[in-house]
Amino acid sequence: AQKVTQAQTEISVVEKEDVTLDCVYETRDTTYYLFWYKQPPSGELVFLIRRNSFDEQNEISGRYSWNFQKSTSSFNFTITASQVVDSAVYFCALSEEDTNAGKSTFGDGTTLTVKP
Protein backbone atom coordinates (compact mmCIF):
# COMPACT_ATOMS: atom_id res chain seq x y z
CA ALA A 1 0.00 0.00 0.00
CA GLN A 2 1.16 3.49 -0.69
CA LYS A 3 2.09 5.72 2.22
CA VAL A 4 3.50 9.20 2.67
CA THR A 5 5.18 10.34 5.87
CA GLN A 6 5.89 13.92 6.76
CA ALA A 7 7.61 13.56 10.10
CA GLN A 8 7.80 17.28 10.83
CA THR A 9 4.44 18.38 12.15
CA GLU A 10 5.38 22.02 12.69
CA ILE A 11 8.40 24.13 11.80
CA SER A 12 9.00 27.70 12.85
CA VAL A 13 11.72 29.87 11.31
CA VAL A 14 12.64 33.51 11.17
CA GLU A 15 12.33 35.33 7.88
CA LYS A 16 15.28 34.84 5.50
CA GLU A 17 16.24 31.51 7.00
CA ASP A 18 16.36 28.45 4.76
CA VAL A 19 14.03 25.59 5.66
CA THR A 20 13.70 22.00 4.43
CA LEU A 21 10.47 20.03 4.62
CA ASP A 22 10.92 16.27 4.61
CA CYS A 23 8.81 13.72 2.76
CA VAL A 24 9.32 9.96 2.80
CA TYR A 25 7.13 7.65 0.75
CA GLU A 26 6.40 3.95 0.39
CA THR A 27 5.28 2.25 -2.78
CA ARG A 28 5.60 -1.10 -4.56
CA ASP A 29 5.09 0.38 -8.01
CA THR A 30 7.99 1.24 -10.25
CA THR A 31 6.06 4.07 -11.91
CA TYR A 32 4.69 6.70 -9.62
CA TYR A 33 4.35 10.45 -9.24
CA LEU A 34 5.21 12.72 -6.36
CA PHE A 35 3.68 16.11 -5.64
CA TRP A 36 3.99 19.02 -3.27
CA TYR A 37 1.03 21.27 -2.49
CA LYS A 38 0.78 24.41 -0.39
CA GLN A 39 -2.33 25.11 1.71
CA PRO A 40 -2.41 28.71 2.96
CA PRO A 41 -4.84 29.80 5.69
CA SER A 42 -7.50 30.39 3.04
CA GLY A 43 -7.67 26.62 2.65
CA GLU A 44 -7.19 26.05 -1.08
CA LEU A 45 -4.51 23.56 -2.04
CA VAL A 46 -2.04 25.12 -4.44
CA PHE A 47 -0.01 22.85 -6.71
CA LEU A 48 3.76 23.39 -6.51
CA ILE A 49 5.50 20.54 -8.31
CA ARG A 50 5.03 17.10 -9.89
CA ARG A 51 7.82 14.55 -10.46
CA ASN A 52 7.68 11.11 -11.98
CA SER A 53 9.68 8.20 -10.61
CA PHE A 54 12.03 8.11 -13.58
CA ASP A 55 13.18 11.66 -13.24
CA GLU A 56 15.54 12.10 -10.31
CA GLN A 57 16.88 15.44 -11.37
CA ASN A 58 16.62 18.04 -8.68
CA GLU A 59 14.56 21.05 -9.57
CA ILE A 60 14.79 24.70 -8.65
CA SER A 61 12.07 27.28 -9.11
CA GLY A 62 12.94 30.64 -7.68
CA ARG A 63 13.35 30.22 -3.93
CA TYR A 64 11.96 26.69 -4.06
CA SER A 65 13.98 23.55 -4.70
CA TRP A 66 13.23 19.85 -4.55
CA ASN A 67 15.54 16.93 -3.88
CA PHE A 68 14.24 13.56 -5.12
CA GLN A 69 16.22 10.49 -4.01
CA LYS A 70 14.82 7.08 -4.91
CA SER A 71 17.51 5.32 -2.87
CA THR A 72 16.03 6.76 0.32
CA SER A 73 12.44 7.13 -0.97
CA SER A 74 12.51 10.81 -0.16
CA PHE A 75 11.27 13.92 -1.91
CA ASN A 76 12.33 16.88 0.20
CA PHE A 77 11.38 20.50 -0.35
CA THR A 78 13.62 23.45 0.50
CA ILE A 79 12.62 27.09 0.71
CA THR A 80 15.55 29.45 0.52
CA ALA A 81 15.41 32.85 2.20
CA SER A 82 11.95 32.20 3.62
CA GLN A 83 9.33 34.93 3.71
CA VAL A 84 6.28 35.51 5.88
CA VAL A 85 4.07 34.70 2.88
CA ASP A 86 5.52 31.19 2.87
CA SER A 87 3.62 30.45 6.09
CA ALA A 88 1.22 27.63 5.25
CA VAL A 89 0.68 23.90 5.55
CA TYR A 90 2.68 21.96 2.98
CA PHE A 91 1.58 18.53 1.78
CA CYS A 92 3.54 15.86 -0.02
CA ALA A 93 1.49 13.39 -2.10
CA LEU A 94 2.04 10.16 -4.04
CA SER A 95 0.14 8.65 -6.98
CA GLU A 96 0.86 5.11 -8.19
CA GLU A 97 0.36 4.23 -11.82
CA ASP A 98 -0.42 0.54 -11.52
CA THR A 99 -2.08 0.05 -8.18
CA ASN A 100 -4.20 3.06 -7.50
CA ALA A 101 -5.00 4.54 -10.89
CA GLY A 102 -3.94 8.10 -10.32
CA LYS A 103 -5.59 8.96 -7.04
CA SER A 104 -3.26 10.61 -4.57
CA THR A 105 -2.23 9.64 -1.07
CA PHE A 106 -1.26 12.62 1.04
CA GLY A 107 0.96 12.99 4.06
CA ASP A 108 -0.42 14.75 7.11
CA GLY A 109 1.34 17.96 6.23
CA THR A 110 3.97 20.21 7.78
CA THR A 111 2.85 23.55 9.18
CA LEU A 112 5.46 26.17 8.41
CA THR A 113 5.44 29.44 10.30
CA VAL A 114 7.79 32.16 9.12
CA LYS A 115 8.17 34.94 11.64
CA PRO A 116 9.20 38.48 10.64
Added chain:
Amino acid sequence: DTGVSQDPRHKITKRGQNVTFRCDPISEHNRLYWYRQTLGQGPEFLTYFQNEAQLEKSRLLSDRFSAERPKGSFSTLEIQRTEQGDSAMYLCASSLSDWETQYFGPGTRLLVL
Protein backbone atom coordinates in the same frame (compact mmCIF):
# COMPACT_ATOMS: atom_id res chain seq x y z
CA ASP B 1 -9.21 29.82 -17.60
CA THR B 2 -11.10 29.52 -14.35
CA GLY B 3 -10.04 27.02 -11.75
CA VAL B 4 -12.05 24.40 -9.92
CA SER B 5 -15.02 25.89 -8.11
CA GLN B 6 -17.06 24.46 -5.28
CA ASP B 7 -20.38 25.46 -3.81
CA PRO B 8 -21.21 26.17 -1.08
CA ARG B 9 -17.99 27.19 0.63
CA HIS B 10 -19.46 26.62 4.07
CA LYS B 11 -22.38 24.52 5.29
CA ILE B 12 -23.76 24.14 8.78
CA THR B 13 -26.41 21.50 9.27
CA LYS B 14 -28.07 19.54 12.01
CA ARG B 15 -27.41 15.89 12.53
CA GLY B 16 -29.71 13.76 10.43
CA GLN B 17 -30.16 16.27 7.62
CA ASN B 18 -29.08 15.68 4.03
CA VAL B 19 -26.55 17.94 2.34
CA THR B 20 -25.36 18.25 -1.25
CA PHE B 21 -22.16 19.83 -2.51
CA ARG B 22 -21.32 20.81 -6.05
CA CYS B 23 -17.99 20.86 -7.86
CA ASP B 24 -17.29 22.45 -11.23
CA PRO B 25 -13.96 21.20 -12.62
CA ILE B 26 -11.66 22.97 -15.00
CA SER B 27 -13.24 22.71 -18.42
CA GLU B 28 -12.07 19.78 -20.53
CA HIS B 29 -10.69 17.96 -17.49
CA ASN B 30 -11.82 14.36 -17.74
CA ARG B 31 -10.93 13.27 -14.25
CA LEU B 32 -12.73 14.55 -11.17
CA TYR B 33 -11.83 13.56 -7.62
CA TRP B 34 -13.45 14.03 -4.22
CA TYR B 35 -11.35 14.11 -1.07
CA ARG B 36 -12.14 14.72 2.60
CA GLN B 37 -9.82 16.59 4.93
CA THR B 38 -10.10 16.75 8.70
CA LEU B 39 -8.17 19.05 10.97
CA GLY B 40 -4.48 18.29 11.15
CA GLN B 41 -4.57 15.70 8.41
CA GLY B 42 -3.97 15.54 4.72
CA PRO B 43 -6.78 15.01 2.21
CA GLU B 44 -8.15 11.46 2.04
CA PHE B 45 -9.45 10.04 -1.23
CA LEU B 46 -13.18 9.39 -1.43
CA THR B 47 -14.04 8.71 -5.07
CA TYR B 48 -13.22 9.68 -8.62
CA PHE B 49 -14.78 9.93 -12.06
CA GLN B 50 -13.50 9.48 -15.56
CA ASN B 51 -15.97 11.61 -17.48
CA GLU B 52 -19.38 10.48 -16.20
CA ALA B 53 -18.22 7.06 -14.96
CA GLN B 54 -17.50 6.62 -11.27
CA LEU B 55 -14.48 4.33 -11.29
CA GLU B 56 -13.64 3.84 -7.66
CA LYS B 57 -14.98 4.51 -4.20
CA SER B 58 -12.98 4.47 -0.99
CA ARG B 59 -14.02 2.43 2.01
CA LEU B 60 -14.41 5.81 3.68
CA LEU B 61 -17.46 6.38 1.52
CA SER B 62 -20.28 4.77 3.47
CA ASP B 63 -23.71 4.04 2.01
CA ARG B 64 -24.83 7.48 3.18
CA PHE B 65 -22.54 9.08 0.63
CA SER B 66 -23.30 9.24 -3.06
CA ALA B 67 -21.59 11.08 -5.87
CA GLU B 68 -22.61 11.76 -9.43
CA ARG B 69 -21.20 13.39 -12.51
CA PRO B 70 -24.20 13.21 -14.82
CA LYS B 71 -22.84 14.71 -18.00
CA GLY B 72 -19.16 14.42 -17.36
CA SER B 73 -18.93 18.04 -16.34
CA PHE B 74 -19.91 19.15 -12.83
CA SER B 75 -20.23 16.69 -9.97
CA THR B 76 -22.34 16.50 -6.82
CA LEU B 77 -21.56 14.81 -3.53
CA GLU B 78 -24.54 14.06 -1.30
CA ILE B 79 -24.42 13.00 2.31
CA GLN B 80 -27.63 11.57 3.73
CA ARG B 81 -28.49 11.50 7.43
CA THR B 82 -25.42 13.48 8.37
CA GLU B 83 -23.48 12.58 11.50
CA GLN B 84 -21.14 14.72 13.57
CA GLY B 85 -18.24 12.66 12.29
CA ASP B 86 -18.97 13.93 8.79
CA SER B 87 -17.74 17.38 9.80
CA ALA B 88 -14.75 18.07 7.58
CA MET B 89 -13.54 19.97 4.54
CA TYR B 90 -14.68 18.33 1.31
CA LEU B 91 -12.28 18.97 -1.53
CA CYS B 92 -12.79 18.50 -5.22
CA ALA B 93 -9.96 18.22 -7.73
CA SER B 94 -9.77 17.75 -11.47
CA SER B 95 -7.09 16.68 -13.91
CA LEU B 96 -6.79 16.51 -17.66
CA SER B 97 -6.26 12.76 -17.66
CA ASP B 98 -4.50 9.96 -15.84
CA TRP B 99 -1.34 10.98 -14.01
CA GLU B 100 -1.73 14.64 -14.79
CA THR B 101 -1.62 17.08 -11.94
CA GLN B 102 -4.77 17.40 -9.87
CA TYR B 103 -5.92 20.96 -9.34
CA PHE B 104 -8.00 21.57 -6.26
CA GLY B 105 -10.98 23.76 -5.56
CA PRO B 106 -11.39 25.90 -2.44
CA GLY B 107 -13.35 23.19 -0.64
CA THR B 108 -16.67 23.04 1.18
CA ARG B 109 -16.38 23.16 4.94
CA LEU B 110 -19.15 21.11 6.57
CA LEU B 111 -20.11 21.40 10.21
CA VAL B 112 -22.68 18.98 11.58
CA LEU B 113 -24.20 20.06 14.87
